[in-house]
Amino acid sequence: MEEINLSKNSPSGNLAKRIVPCLDVKDGRTVKGVNFVDLRDAGDPVELAWQYSQQGADELVFLDITATYERRKTMVELVKAVARNVNIPFTIGGGINEIADADILLNSGADKISINSAAVRNPELIDQLAKTFGVQFVVIAVDTRCVGNQNLVHLNGGRIATEHETFKWIKEAESRGAGEILLTSMDHDGTKAGFDCGFLKQVNNQIGIPLIASGGAGNQQHFVDVFKDAGVDAALAASVFHYGEILIPDLKQTLKNNQIEVRL
């Protein structure tokens, strides 16, 4: 990849780096186990979302993996319940294929929608969504895996490789109207060995829209590294938060101690 040296070091004021817990939801219930001590119902995504907002999460991502025909209905109910109860922004993703899906989620209180495979299958969808709802509503989620010496976009949770070179696809998504990129390194996801700072930095330095890093968070230092080394705007994680391995107030304090701008 050609390395263009665009500096992102200019003064972004006090714009805080964002910490983003991600919740997988199926049929209206959270999928992965969560062990907060004071939870009444660990499967209730709304209660979890509220807990995270109280702990200082900056925004939330819900990934709906419902596979039934009831999918749209359960997503809308989830979004409405979250919007009623939570006072921070949130993104909903999973199976959004057309303008009508996005429209109903917007009107139910979603701040952003995340599109993954539907955008790969039909890139024109990005243009349509941006034109209809504004770029600020459109997050393009990209799952990447290293194959040989190439980063390729993958679908279905990293199982299916596409012919899209990841960086080129991200630039295309940006030019079509993505307002933000959620980049998950499938090689790092689940390893707890740290984010893919090298690749994230390359991408971050060459796009003009915010970048959310995902995949590999295992400890607090990994978040320090991804903000310091890669310079990303936000970092997403799931299990380290759900299992209480990293508490968000502690993480924020650690970031602050490392001179990283955070909202405390």
Next chain:
Amino acid sequence: MIGIIQYGAGNIFSLTAALDRLGIRYGMISHESDFEQYDRYIIPGVGHAGAAMGKLENTGLVPAIRQLKKPVLGVCVGMQLITAFSEEGNAGLLNIVPVKTLRFQEDTSLKVPHTGWNRVYSRETDDLFKGIDQDAYFYFVHSYFIEYNNLYTLASTQYGIEFSAAIRKDNFFGVQFHPEKSGSAGETLLKNFAHL
């Protein structure tokens, strides 16, 4: 009771949800005769400022809005609408507050949209920011901003340049951030507005 001006620009679910949580009563305004039922007003809005202005004009409510003497709060694009002009669609707007809405420069290395939590420095003690830290974080997501102005800027934020996070002229207020998504600081601001 707050009257929310309905003109079809973006969703208001999150805004009404926040008001519900706070126990602040509200209703919808779609006709000129609706205004008198309320003692304050919110102009919501997301999306394209030029397009939003077109939709607002189509409602026929613009002359009544200009004459309002009770408190008015524009949120995000709703705030931009009370300015004179937006570079988004090169649109003439309500011109209630004579300042301009400009685009963040492409040639800066700052990312656009300006997305996330940024500090809002309230310039003076105004009742809208009562009880809120003078450098509190609020949630922003926007590609266009209102220029800083000595007379009308109520609170400012730094993003490459210093811009108006909040403006005021007489009974007209505007905030660029989303109070309904800005945690407890945003909720305090909404409560303050409800009690102005």
